[in-house]
Amino acid sequence: MNRKSDRAWYALFVLPLIFVFTTVVIIPFLIGIGYSFVSWDGLPLNEKVFVGMNNYIRLFSDKRFLSSITHTLLFTVLAVVIINVLGLTFALIVTSQLKTRNIARTMLFMPYLIGGLILGFIWRFIFTDVFKAVGEATGWTKVFFSWLLNGDYALIALVIVMTWQMAGYIMIIYITGIQAIPDDVVEAAKVDGAGFWPMLLRVKFPLIMPSFTISLFMTLSNSFKIYDVNVSLTQGGPNNATEMLAMNIYNEIFSLNNYGYGQAKAIVFFIAVAFITLIQVSLTKKKEVVM
Amino acid sequence: MKKLGKVLIEITLMIVCAAYLFPVYIVLANSFKNRQELYENMLALPEKLTLEYYLEAVEKMNFSRAFGNSLIVTIVSIGIIVILGSMTAWMLVRTENKLSKFLFMVLVATMLIPFQTLMMPLMQVMSWSKTTLQVPMLDSLGGLIYMNVGFGASMAVFLYHGFVKSIPVSLEEAATIDGGNKLTVFFRIVFPMLKPTTVTVMILDVIWIWNDYLLPSLVLSNKNLRTIPLSTASFFGQFTIQWNLAMAGLMLTIIPVIIFYLAAQKYIIKGVAAGAVK
DSSP, X not given: OHHHHHHHXXXXXXXXXXXXXXXXXXXXXXHHHHHTTEEOOSOTTSOOEXXXXXXXXXXXXXXXXXXXXXXXXXXXXXXXXXXXXXXXHHHHHHTSSOTTHHHHHHHHHHHHHSOHHHHHHHHHHIIIIIXXXXXXXXXXXXXXXXXXXXXXXXHHHHHHHHHHHHXXXXXHHHHHHHHTSOHHHHXXXXXXXXXXXXXXXXXXXXXXXXXXXXXXXXXXHHHHTOOHHHHHHTTTOSTTTTOOHHHHHHIIIIISOOHXXXXXXXXXXXXXXXXXXXXXXXXHHHHHHHX | XXXXXXXXXXXXHHHHHHHHTHHHHHHHHHTTOOHHHHHHOSSSOOXXXXXXXXXXXXXXXXXXXXXHHHHHHHHHHHHHHHHHHHHHHHHHHHSOSHHHHHHHHHHHHGGGSOHHHHHHHHHHHHHHHHHTTXXXXXXXXXXXXXHHHHHHHHHHHHHHHHHHXXXXXXXXXXXXXXXXXXXXXXXXXXXXXXXXXXXXXXXXHHHHHHHOOHHXXXXXXXXXXXXXXXXXXXXXXXXXXXXXXXXXXXXXXXXHHHHHHHHHHHHHHHHHHHHHHO
């Protein structure tokens, strides 16, 4: 009797959420794997033709897809490095004894709350019209021109907007780490005569290793999966020069109507995301232990 | 001498922060200018403050409607995520068996799946629910809320799971002996104790759901159901030739976020830090 009622309570508490979760995440994930082996244009009445591994083989000769991988990797490396350097610098500044540190923290974190879509729109105006106007007014047209018309500059523009969005967020994570450093450790190092750099590199950095793990994980996966800023800032242009992986998948499925082929890309995308983040976490975790 | 140096550093920091928010200034300043004034100097302060473009943007974006839709979707989704998430996590922690372990593991593992991997098959499942079960999930706010709950489940359970493990069982047992059933024990005793995690989950989910663009853009096609990111996107697409109007529209979408931020700043920063560290 008791066991039966326990089971009923268990079901009452757990089942509603697990049901929703299963229909929204698990089932789509599983049938998604199935879709990646068929050729289908998305129209319900049209037949889904089984093509085996063909969708996956086709990926290797898809120039647009391969170049979107290159852009995404380049973008990710640049974004991860710049966001972390800037976020860590901000964190070191606002954890100092400065009176303005709280206002500074408030201001630097703000962009993170404005969604990526809106941020992209704001910067689109700046990189196109404001830059052009400034260039015409100052004559520095080599720096100030419409950045979004040039593939390389448009990619840098994406890095800048991503940095603007994420640096304040990463700052918060590093602040948490820095504040957890015991005061006596810092004092002891000071007594031993540690200057600014030795203090930073030998004392503080090893102690905030967990913050590095989290920050790298967050920036890595967010940069690799970038979509909203991509849509609103460059729409993948000019000439697909800034079409990142997430957007390439979206376009393959919903613009070109290659549902099966696009889904094969989506599965590869998942494997790549899982692989990169797991490797990164295990690498940095190892470092934590060594320290 | 040392004092002077310190003051200089403080001033430098403030200048850096002001420069950091310069893009917001650009949007604000240009939202008050007419076309000619805007093209004369985009960096200058506006000559006069007029709400003309704001009023036009409010009307053309159908702003009050979009704001209401966003509010409903955000509040209801988060309410359900918090209640179901905490119930599930509590039960999983307090019932130690293989099933609990398995469910928790699946929930956490799926956090690695990017949305792009699920979006197309998810749309198939949801349109199937309409054709076969007569339950319309697409083009309805209820459907969007349902999907938000599904996507928010993992993180909520994960965060609550960690917290429930840290609270002692004794209190709950005392209440059970006093004759409370599990539902009353949970909502009277346990749920109030979970408040710190509830705040964290709420903050993280507000930032995510309020700004979410891709999922709503796939689910909602009816103009009257648009959330703020959707109406901003379509408005911005139409008015990139009229930058002043576009800037007023962007400002309209930013203002509620800034108000929310200034009102709940302490909780937001704490919540974001707690959510990331876990």
